Amino acid sequence: MKTLLAALAFVPATLLAAGGGHPLDRAPIEPRDVISLQAGARTFVNYCLNCHGAQFMRYNRLTDLGLTEAQIRDNLMFAADKVGETMKVSMSVQDGKAWFGVPPPDLSVISRSRGADWLYTYLRTFYRDDKTPSGWNNKVFPNAAMPHVLWKLQAEQNAVEYDRTVRDLVNFLVYVGEPSAQSRKNIGIVVLFVLGVVFVFAYAMKKAFWKDIR
Ligand code: HEC
Known part of the structure; x- marks a missing residue:
């Protein structure tokens, strides 16, 4: 346990030193x-x-x-x-x-x-x-x-x-x-595209529904 603590205490020091400035x-x-x-x-x-x-x-x-x-x-x-x-x-x-x-x-x-x-x-x-x-x-x-x-x-x-x-x-x-970073980004783009298409349809539907009511 003592060695573990000592090792932990040592970590930030080595990381800092590793930067070298x-x-x-x-x-x-x-x-x-x-x-x-x-x-x-x-x-x-x-x-x-x-x-x-x-x-x-x-x-x-x-x-x-x-x-x-x-x-x-x-x-x-x-x-x-x-x-x-x-x-x-x-x-x-x-x-x-x-x-x-x-x-x-x-x-x-x-x-x-x-x-x-x-x-x-x-x-x-x-x-x-x-x-x-x-x-x-x-x-x-x-x-x-x-x-x-x-x-x-x-x-x-x-x-x-x-x-x-x-x-x-x-x-x-x-x-x-x-x-997977690249494929995840590509999936993100596809999702945005699909949402865009859904939005266009939803908007067209809303217009169609409300046409006669106004
Ligand atoms: C001959 C053995 C050897 C080869 C081949 C070697 N390394 Fe290393 N590398 C080491 C050792 C040993 C360390 C640990 C250095 C230390 O902690 O003082 C190290 C550390 C590193 C570190 C720093 C790790 C850290 O502590 O953050 C990086 C990055 C690294 N090597 C990248 C590479 C890359 C990239 C290559 C190939 C171009 C490579 N090494 C080839 C022996 C090697």
Whole structure:
């Protein structure tokens, strides 16, 4: 119980510290851009899934992004056998803890806890630091135990390309955080449309009913 309380007391401090006081860049994400979401999914499975899982996400859900199950199986499934499986991480929590000191957290809802702007800035502000165990540090998450896993990409790509890669990845993480958001918005539009049609009919009926009475 004491450790639990101590841990709870520690949470706000780490969250504050995690902000790092560094200004956040606005993430230019586009939730309807399916090509961007597909590119983000590819970056995610290639560069993040070895350490982080997204256990609320099932591979076959990615058909939402315009991918066929065959495409998903051939291009995105390195860590699973069946498309119905969730995006589990290959590494165990114990190994994660042993290797990094902190087990890499599941990223299913990271876009909701951190926000897209934080993620976009985080993945673009790693820098070399000899004093940390990983040799890397980060401007919005000082002393993060995560190394700069995209450093090769950042070195290969020019700044615009790298920003776009990160934009697509964050777009995907936001989608993962709430895969139904887009369909819910579409349902909302349909409902408003139906209400509009009903209103027109109701108004026409009212006019017809009252015509002779006046
Ligand atoms: C080599 C293992 C490894 C890989 C690969 C990796 N991470 Fe991490 N990540 C970590 C560890 C360890 C932490 C915990 C950092 C800490 O709490 O100090 C972390 C933390 C994070 C956090 C912060 C979570 C929080 O506490 O709010 C985010 C966001 C994140 N990773 C995103 C990513 C993304 C996106 C990728 C793919 C581009 C990725 N990571 C790839 C090891 C990894």
